[in-house]
Amino acid sequence: MLSKTFHRALISLVLTFVLLLMGTIMAGAVSVKMENWGQYRGEQVYLYTVTNNNGAQMKVTNYGGRITALKVPDKNGDLVDVVLGLESLKGYIENPNYFGPVIGRYGNRIADGQFTLDGKTYHIAQNNGDNHLHGGFVGFDKRVWKIKAVENNNDVSIVLNYLSKDGEEGYPGNLDIKVTYTLTDNNSVVIDYMAVTDKATPVNLTNHSYFNLNGVNDTALDHQLMINADYYTPIDDEWIPTGAIASLEGTPLDFREATRVGKRIEEDFVQLENGAGYDHNYVLNTEGDLDQVAASVYSPATGIFMEVYTTEPGVQFYSGNFLDGSITGKYDKVYNKHDAICLETQHFPNSPNVNHFPSTILRPNEVYKTTTIYDFSTK
Template identity: 45%
Template structure:
């Protein structure tokens, strides 16, 4: 069966935005927008039937009205770059800032605000959509023209794989991810009872502006120890300086045993709905964000306001501010090389 294509809306310029639906087994389905290469919906079976487990909007107007990153492809650089600047081959690179003094998620007009073109649509056994965007040299302040492709594919009965590839015409830095907000119960409450396991014995503490302070710190004996599954809300109100700064979790976890191969980074479970999600990645970091800054001012699907901890993000990526940290894994991309990043979201049911 070929993926289904339809118009989702039109940009103010009149250019149409498409929605492409990829289907798996038992009703499992992913809906992807060409605007922002956005995962608009992800329908997953559970004890309560099918539920949409990602936050977003029902119409294009919701995505155009504000920049909330719901389900979007993030680039050219996910997370923060301190002071909106870094050095590269002796040159001082300056970026527009959009997060206090820092550059966040590619700056004011990142990949999430761009229209992508459909490069390929493929049928079963692995329904797939490939989107492409050519980012011109200097866009967002980043060197080099960046030819980027992101593919969404149903790679199992209830598994969605997202793969990124990018090539540059000049030395640059790249860090791409998907920014879905998850609630495995489909919404209607917070995610604090979700249980989370992260394969990381270290994390990056941050300053008051959420820039890493330096070397990774051990999670042992802290609220950041998710090496065994733990309810997200179990320690989120502790008087921990790092939790107070971020108003919850908004930190990079340094994944254990990173070797560039696809491996399990986290597992999220919702005892109420019986859904579980195993997340795999081949990048060295995972940003866990507990929805701290959702404040009810933005309405999601069905017009429901999204409030603090109504959804969470697990963003596989390279480490934040790595262009300014030679001791972190490098995010440099040179001409002739290819940046690659694979993510798999693998869903299952908890035993009754």
């Protein structure tokens, strides 16, 4: 006769097997569900849904390593989806954009699509006029990553891997990347980046989520924004840093105190470089300290409060200037100008061409490692 212990173990094994067949893993009250989301150029695309003990939920796909949904509680305890996105894989493929993906090999712009490294000039994809933007024509946002769920204590992480081959979009070196998304029980999204290379190359990875703490159904101009920075990098008429590091004092870019996003867009619109809105790199005061708040955003409508922590020296504040009403996203919402904001933690744009900016060069036998946390609460 089977012992009770063996009987219970057998039942547990059967239940685990059934859950795995259903694409669901349990870690305490935390769960992650996997579903087939289609194919892209012969590669299988999956969508993972992670739910924490509070009911907060994050959805991640291996097409571009994208966060497609992020639902967190508002001041009434109701879940609100705070990131823009599309309903299907087909939508992401047919509407090339940067809703929620991993950006690389180099986030932001590199002037004239070229840089010189160790005496050799490299010509990379010019996909933004004469300049290079967000990794080129086929950046990491349009690649199919390897994906898996990993249990760690009471958390489940989604781990993404991609090998960017030597010469991809013009970059040197085989770059092996791992990006880990973790939704914690205190409603934080922790993003850990790691990479190694076999040849010296620029690396500047970030996430390009569009945040609207009202629930992607309204403008983000009412959001209260704070950025912990005294300086920024001014740009020319092609959004390329001039090389200067300038004070924010007295400029419409100063968010050292929490200020409504739309206040200075409305009052000082023509004073913003390029006249389109905010799309600027801020030099953070935090010096890579994860215990210091780099930026925060608050929605008076929902009471949702997001704090950003990062080991990166900069953050790009982008106010959704090029959302033009041509894309219908989740919940049949048409995305219009300023319907969301991005806070892309990063090294500075065009750093490979500006010697006094923090270096973005990764060399063999070094490890690229950086962390960004988006922490959600209410007040």
